[in-house]
Amino acid sequence: MIKATPIKKYKLVIFDWDGTVMDSVSKIVNCIRQSALSLNITPPSDDAIKNIIGLSLERAIDVLFPEQIEQHNALVEGYKHQYRIDKTPTPVFDGVADVLNALQEQGIILAVATGKGRGGLERLLDQSQLRHFFSATRTSDDAQSKPSPDMLYQLLQELGVSADDAVMIGDTKIDMAMGKAANMDRIGVTMGVHNAQQLSELTPVATVDNYQQLQQILLSK
Secondary structure (H helix, E strand, O other): OEEOOOOOOOOEEEEOOEOOOEOOHHHHHHHHHHHHHHOOOOOOOHHHHHOOEOEOHHHHHHHHOOOOHHHHHHHHHHHHHHHHHOOOOOOEOOOHHHHHHHHHHOOOEEEEEOOOOHHHHHHHHHHHOOHHHOOEEEOOOOOOOOOOOHHHHHHHHHHOOOHHHEEEEEOOHHHHHHHHHOOOEEEEEOOOOOOHHHHHOOOOOEEEOOHHHHHHHHOOO
């Protein structure tokens, strides 16, 4: 665990979903690959796919397949189809529910800001049985794609919290860049896409390796 500065008590904690709450990176990579292969397109490398996780699906396809513009719609629909049928397990990370409960018991407001579409997030909130923890959520259907701070601004306005009293938690440099653009503290988690060194490029106040460490930081005061 890397702790850059003392952590203050936040009123609002905003979580990314893929690679932060849910261990879904492998499934996303596989679904992008299979969507491309189904159209006889050579898929990008696994690392290239991981680096777009957090973007809206449409933006991710734009980045990954710049030379197949005419097939972007088919790639998007192919991904959605693959996601529904792919059997790669996507468990929530160890300790997620316990930490969310501990934060909520301390009166901290919880929210989600994800590159997933609204339908996908709604389904997973139910499947994971975590819906009741979150007071508000924003998806790529509700706001501009990360790293735009739009979804963070929307959450702050809806929940009546200032950026100074909120923190963004995510596993990618895209998440960190979004938080930085909103002038919001950010905490990196290393369970998903990027490692601590990569996350540190966007100056998080801390980087953690698991939810137990996250709880120690957020509830240390």
